Amino acid sequence: MRCVLCDMPLSLPHQGICCQCVKNLPKFNKVCHQCCLPHSLSTDICYRCCAKKPYWDELIAVSEYINPLKKLIHHLKFYRKIELNTALARLMFLAWYQRREVDALIKPDLVTCVPLHHIRYWSRGFNQAELLAKPIARWLNRDFSPYLLSRKPTMQDQKNLSLTERIANVETLFMCHQDLSHKSVMLIDDIVTTGNTINAISQQLKKCGATSVHVVCLCRTVL
């Protein structure tokens, strides 16, 4: 087994990416602990999140949406290299673990993932967020609930909508099917772009009683 980035033989084959390549991954400068976007205040939370608090509580990303992770996500999703899931999930787990040390995060009660539109699921054959979430739940020794949420079929193509219409559309897109009273949830996605999707999902999770929602993703698009 070789490192998927530098092709050097791996001493620990299950890791998928060697220690040197993990060390060389692009790092964020100071980011807000809630939205994971760069900010310059001395506080953990940026002024945007203070002014309008998202429904989720923490957002942890491995890197910005740039190479080499951008390329690896592309391989996973579009070239069906689903065997990359464990190596990528490990990076997410490490990022969560590092944040946990800093912020004394609690270990979640259950792990779930952003559901894929069912048409996309049929055409792709898998949900990449589910592939990433499964090993993380196993390492945390927590329940994995990939079908906690369902995604309603979208009537309109998002591309033709204005920003306000898109936000309103996404807010009614997800349904949660379980009582989550007294439960903390870890929500997994591959890429977080605007944050509208994870916000709509977090709103549903909290409505069902979730005490906290920690989002862990591979890449955060820095707008």
Ligand SMILES: [Zn+2]
């Ligand atoms: Zn390497």
Ligand SMILES: [Zn+2]
């Ligand atoms: Zn923020």
